[in-house]
Amino acid sequence: MKKIGVVLSGCGVYDGSEIHEAVCVLLAIDRAGCEAVCMAPAVELTVIDHLTSLETGEKRNVLVEAARIARGSIRNIAEVTASDLDAVILPGGFGAAKNLCNFAVKGAAASVNAEVTRLVREMATAGKPIGAVCIAPVVLAAVMGREYSPVVTIGTDAGTAAEIEKTGAHHQICPVTDFVIDEKNKLVTSPAYMLATRISEVADGIDKCVKEVIKLI
Amino acid sequence: MKKIGVVLSGCGVYDGSEIHEAVCVLLAIDRAGCEAVCMAPAVELTVIDHLTSLETGEKRNVLVEAARIARGSIRNIAEVTASDLDAVILPGGFGAAKNLCNFAVKGAAASVNAEVTRLVREMATAGKPIGAVCIAPVVLAAVMGREYSPVVTIGTDAGTAAEIEKTGAHHQICPVTDFVIDEKNKLVTSPAYMLATRISEVADGIDKCVKEVIKLI
Numbered sequence A, B: 001m002k003k004i005g006v007v008l009s010g011c012g013v014y015d016g017s018e019i020h021e022a023v024c025v026l027l028a029i030d031r032a033g034c035e036a037v038c039m040a041p042a043v044e045l046t047v048i049d050h051l052t053s054l055e056t057g058e059k060r061n062v063l064v065e066a067a068r069i070a071r072g073s074i075r076n077i078a079e080v081t082a083s084d085l086d087a088v089i090l091p092g093g094f095g096a097a098k099n100l101c102n103f104a105v106k107g108a109a110a111s112v113n114a115e116v117t118r119l120v121r122e123m124a125t126a127g128k129p130i131g132a133v134c135i136a137p138v139v140l141a142a143v144m145g146r147e148y149s150p151v152v153t154i155g156t157d158a159g160t161a162a163e164i165e166k167t168g169a170h171h172q173i174c175p176v177t178d179f180v181i182d183e184k185n186k187l188v189t190s191p192a193y194m195l196a197t198r199i200s201e202v203a204d205g206i207d208k209c210v211k212e213v214i215k216l217i
Helices: A019-031 A062-069 A094-098 A103-109 A114-125 A137-148 A158-166 A199-215 B019-031 B062-069 B094-098 B103-109 B114-126 B137-148 B158-166 B199-215
Strands: A003-007 A035-040 A044-049 A054-061 A087-090 A130-133 A180-182 A187-190 B003-007 B035-040 B044-049 B054-061 B074-076 B087-090 B130-133 B180-182 B187-190
Touching (some): A003 A199, A019 A062, A019 A199, A130 A137, A130 A199, B035 B062, B087 B114, B087 B137, B094 B103, B137 B187
Parallel strands (some): B035 B074, B130 B187
């Protein structure tokens, strides 16, 4: 059974992984007959109250909170290597841009978590496919931009697209339930909640994205 | 557009709503062309670390945590009445048996949150359908058992089924991707993670359950 890594960044759109996206990724992987290998970095996140959208002043651990989405079946990304996986997928949510890297604050000058950087580089070197949805393609741009000139989408947002281009990556506009494929680098990206206004749009785009990633294995 | 209430109990299987189930309910509602109205009680929950399954000693607010699943679009259940809804669905997770009621500790002698009790009674009185998955049917048994003799399933667990029977409700064994329908009381229940070993089983059972609830409107 093919093993697909799922890199989570917490649990909740404003300070972690977007929950609908993460669940739709897990569902698409299972329906494709593959095994999801959930993982996250054991770093701190700054809690946002999802009722008010305000910071609470509290800190939580990304790995511990991501374990909620994974029902406890999750590994510290520091213990996962590309040899454990056939592909890897990064769901979105602000956690991808705040906890996996600091793109939300630094844009193209973002630094990426060391273990996330290592795993993405290992996958690229091994020629194994990588999927990313919503804002998570910025992680691929920040890690791979200069060296691989990857082609990705985050939908249509011009400001984010401009920052992506500054990394050396290329941005392509993409409709909500579609995906962009970079055949050379084996990358598949889809806008999800960067554009979606309904969960069914998210599910449809992610389903196509995950299937395409699996085809590239 | 038909409005389907979704009663959440936190965010995470061990101390709140089971996330996969809640998301599958929201997806099924959207795919059926209906609008989900998320709600939760503003009560405290006892936090379980989902990595270790142990209590952390921390408290969080059920409504605030459930807002993570609802992307902030959620109401305090105290402000929702049956007249706002065409149907209501309760996803599972330990939160249903610990935060919406105390069935996890008290079994058939459980008391149910006053606002949850009120809304379930209002729906029953109005003849509006109610769905519940996983362990959440115990809430219906605890509220409706003596008066309505509801027929529900939580899958196959004999101990839980026996407690359900003690409330005056009737338990029917049910396979993981199927559902039990109580036509008289307009109740539809499905086992989800009480039996499921894969997220695709959860999605299939919930999809059927939600469709059946909508048919009963």
